[in-house]
Amino acid sequence: MSNSTGPKESTEGGQAWYKCDPPMVLGNDRKGEAPIYRASDSTLHWVDCLAEPAELHILKVDPVTGDAQGRARVLKLEDSVTVAFFRRNRPGYICAYYQGVAFMDEETGKLEVVKEIIPTADRDLFRFNDGGVDAKGRFWLAEIDRKAFTYGANKLPADYGEPKGRLWRYDPDGSLHEMESGIICGNGLAWAPDNKTMYFNDSVAMKVFAYDFDLESGSISNKRLFIDRRSSYGEPDGMVVDTKGNLWIAVFASYRVMVFSPSGEHLKDVVFSANNMACTTWGGKNHDIIFVATGKDRSPHAKADDEGGHMFRYKPSPEFTGAPKFEFDG
Secondary structure: OEOOOOOOEEEEEEOOOEOOOOOHHHOOOOEEEEEEEEOOOOEEEEEEOOOOOOEEEEEEEOOOOOOEOOOOEEEEOOOOEEEEEEEOOOOOEEEEEOOEEEEEOOOOOOEEEEEEOOOHHHOOOEEEEEEEEOOOOOEEEEEEEHHHHOOOOOOOOHHHOOOOEEEEEEOOOOOEEEEEEEEOEEEEEEEOOOOOEEEEEEOOOOEEEEEEEEOOOOEEEEEEEEEEOOOOOOEEEEEEEOOOOOEEEEEEOOOEEEEEOOOOOEEEEEEEOOOEEEEEEEEOOOOOEEEEEEEOOOOOOOOOOOOOOOEEEEOOOOOOOOOOOOOEOO
16 A cells, blocks of 8 residues: 655646636636547547536547647536546447436537436435446446535544445446445546456545456455555546556646556656646557646635646656547447
8 A cells, every 4th residue: 555655756747738718717616527538530528527517628639749739629518527438339428427327429418318326306415526437348437425525635524424425337238336335525447457456536535445356247346545645635536547557646636647556656746737637548649648637726825827727738758658448338
């Protein structure tokens, strides 16, 4: 398990690479999330999940440099969408909307609800947040316990009891499985390259967990604390794994993407000009560019030049490359 010791290396990730139009920094609580890259047409897709209404952004990028090709196409959404993935051999996306699972149309942004999990009467208690798709094309999506969330990072009082957020798995056959409970803010999901380990963040608890993962059945077991940020700073948010098994974690309230080895060693920090790094994806022709979505810093001590709410990118040294995110097989 990794503790709060510092990284071996720190490097500058730079300033915002793509300024959203209209800028996500001008809304009330706008936040970029869920970037995914499609190699077939070299497009980057992400959502502005807290805009009113929420938005889907689709941007053409150069497959080698990652440079923007024009401006993003922006679609207005019917409800908050916090994470989305492409569907295998089908158009559009599977996504987590506020209350459950939906298909989202790439041309119109229209949502087709396929599984409501949180009843409308409970919208004040829960909402969906981040998720992932495993190598068998199953969709995992995690909830926020909204009351527990309001206490802030690592501040949940002991008398609150167990948080009520859950982690679900939605399979291509339409079946739904509750996989984990006791979650404050379910965030980044990722799998080791050999598909034997699953990683999962509870960002407000400031913990990253590892599980043994059975690819064939989709079951998880042997939960253990993998990275513990409680005595340090920063909330582990969206993450990806490189081909060596290192985790590249967007750490909210830290200005950083932090890199951890498969054994939990803190290898590297990439420092950006936005405090609230939210979610990462590999992109580019060789999946050698990290694209990062961010949120605006609304804290009382926010820096005047904070660039949260815009999009960032970083090209690591050549030994670090990733892979495309898996697609939902349904």
